Each structure stands twice: as C-alpha cells, then as structure tokens.
Amino acid sequence: MDDSAFARLLALKDTMTPWALRAVVTLGVPDLLADGEADVAELARRTGTVPEALHRALRLLAAHGVLAAPRPGVYGPTDLSRLLESGHPMSLRPWLDLDGAVARGDRACVHVLEALRTGRPVHERAYGRPVWDDLAADPGLAASFDAAMERRAAALAPTVVAAFDWSSVRHVLDVGGGTGAVLAAVLRARPALRGTLFDRAATVAAARAAWGATPEGRRCAFVGGSFFDALPRTADAALLVNVVHDWPDEHAEVVLRRCAEAVGAGGRVLVVEYARPDDSAASPSGPLELDLLLALVYGGRLRRPDELGALADRAGLESTDVSAVTDGLILMACSVKEPCSRAASR
Ligand SMILES: C[S@@+](CC[C@H](N)C(=O)[O-])C[C@H]1O[C@@H](n2cnc3c(N)ncnc32)[C@H](O)[C@@H]1O
Structure with a gap:
C-alpha cells in the first residue's frame, strides 16, 4: 500500500x-x-x-x-x-461560531449525499426553510451572517475600489451590499460620488446605524427591500459583490435584470465574485469547496467568466470589460444593451 x-x-x-x-x-x-x-x-x-x-x-x-x-x-x-x-479587524470568528448563521449552514452540509442525488440545496431539509427565510426569521442569526460577510467585504473593498473606473460614475447602487463595507470604501475613495446601499431592511438599518453619520454615510441612501423587485432608480451604476453566486441561473438573471432596469440606458452594472476554476486537477480547492457549499446551502454556484457573461447577456447587459480575473475573482463591467422593461418578472 x-x-x-x-x-x-x-x-x-x-x-x-x-x-x-x-x-x-x-x-x-x-x-x-x-x-x-x-x-x-x-x-x-x-x-x-x-x-x-x-x-x-x-x-x-x-x-x-x-x-x-x-x-x-x-x-x-x-x-x-x-x-x-x-476584536481582530479580519476576524474569522463569525465564520466559525457555532451559534452563528454560517456554521448553521455548514451543519446542513451533513446532507450532502441528498444534495448530490437531488441537485437541490439541503438547508431547507435541515431547518425547514430556505436560508434567506431562515435568516429573516431570526435577527440574531441574520446579524451574525452580516458580520461574517462584512469581514470578507472589507478585505475585498480595496480591489473593488481599484478595479473600476469610478470617474464617470455619479451615483452607485450597491445591490445586496450587506452592511456596506465595499460601498463605504468606494465612497471614501471617491468624495464626489453618491451611493445607495440596498439589502434586506434589517441589514440596511444596521449599516445606517454603523456608518450613516460618517462623511461617506452622509452621501449615501440606505434602502431596504428585495432585489427581485424594482430597485431605486437614482444611480447610473449598480454594483453586485458576491451576490449573483448565491442564486441559480433563473434567479440570478432576474437580479441582473433589475440592476439593468435601475441604471437604465447608458448605465453600468459591475459584478464582482469568485470565479469557478476550469476543470483541471491543478485547480485550487478553495473555490471548488465554495462552489459545493453554495449549492448545498444557497442553491447557488460559482461561474466561469464566460458563464457570467452569458447570464448578463440574457439579462439585457453587455459585458464591456470582459471579466478580468484577479486572484480568482471575476471583475466584470457591463453596459445596458437596450432599454429594459420593468415588466420582467421573477
Ligand atoms: C453573500 S452576501 C454579500 C454581501 C455583500 N455584497 C458582500 O460582498 O459582503 C449576499 C447579500 O444578499 C442579500 N440578499 C439576499 N437576498 C436578498 C433579497 N431578496 N433582496 C435584497 N438583498 C438580499 C443578503 O442580505 C446579503 O447581504
């Protein structure tokens, strides 16, 4: 042996x-x-x-x-x-705390065999409701989820600030922006820019309480709601950071379409998330582990740049800065192809 x-x-x-x-x-x-x-x-x-x-x-x-x-x-x-x-600014504690939302999702993964047999997420099987309904039902759990995302978003923020040409943007709408770590960093770096943070109502309320009174917070609107419904129409660029990957294609397409509708003709949609590596033995295991976790807990998936581009295309967007991939991240800038109908439904 x-x-x-x-x-x-x-x-x-x-x-x-x-x-x-x-x-x-x-x-x-x-x-x-x-x-x-x-x-x-x-x-x-x-x-x-x-x-x-x-x-x-x-x-x-x-x-x-x-x-x-x-x-x-x-x-x-x-x-x-x-x-x-x-107290560490990049603390991984919220990702591991057994009383928190992330570990709750991890525990559902014991049903991996069922997920492989059905192709469906198993969070509902473990807890009786899909992950977002689960968070909505428990403010403490939702806050622990937001805290975990905030650490990762803070680490990503400098990359997002540097990745796009913000000089031509007047107002950026951060869709599913969590507690706004990325948006706050963008607004801090670009003092002429205005912003809107859009997420679930409780998350946005926590963000407003945390940084609404800062100089960048005073240039930001905090709006709660669902990104499957019409989004605020005040921005000329929409930002989606680690949001599309939470959803299967049909839902992800709706979110992208809502963004296109919100920014309208001439507007831009910027997508940032981890790329699914090519199928090869040399692929790093980290993104592959995330891809499987997204399937089991959220029903989502990582996508290759061409897959994300095709999804954007179906949502009425044209990827203009095709998918620079940096450190496993896709940074995709899209323009709106044509006037989008508000009638598109989920
Ligand atoms: C993976 S987190 C990413 C958060 C943030 N963009 C970041 O990079 O940290 C996904 C976000 O989508 C939000 N979300 C999920 N479903 C939503 C919905 N229907 N409407 C608005 N936001 C939603 C969650 O609250 C969460 O903040």
Missing part, C-alpha cells in the same frame, strides 16, 4: 479538526489567550467546560498550529489564533 496516499486520504477524512476549531472559537478560547498563555484548568473554568474534554480539543488544534503549546497542559496564542480573536 502507498503510505502517502493512505495518509493523504486520512487527512482528507478528518472529522474532528473542523468541529474542534468551531467549538474552541465559540467558547472564546482565542480571546482568552489574547494576552498570553493559560493552562487547561483556567481555560476550562472560564469557558464552563470539563478540563479533560477541553484539553483533547486544544491538543488537536495545537497539533495543527492553531494554538501554541509551550508546556504540557499550557496553551498560548499563534498567528492563526490571532485571526480568531473577536
């Missing part, structure tokens, strides 16, 4: 590391270690856990370099655990 093949497969089948990581993050251990080392008894006392059980999880994470283990039974921070602290 090929030992290395055996070892690689065993590493791939790892059940416990992903869940031990989530549990330890949920317990706040990285925060407790932020100022330095602590022993297991102290960590167990402060997290309300059983020392011997907690120790087994900590040992496993230390073996992966998530925690330092300077002495037996004593743990400390590492570069990795710093990224799991609540």
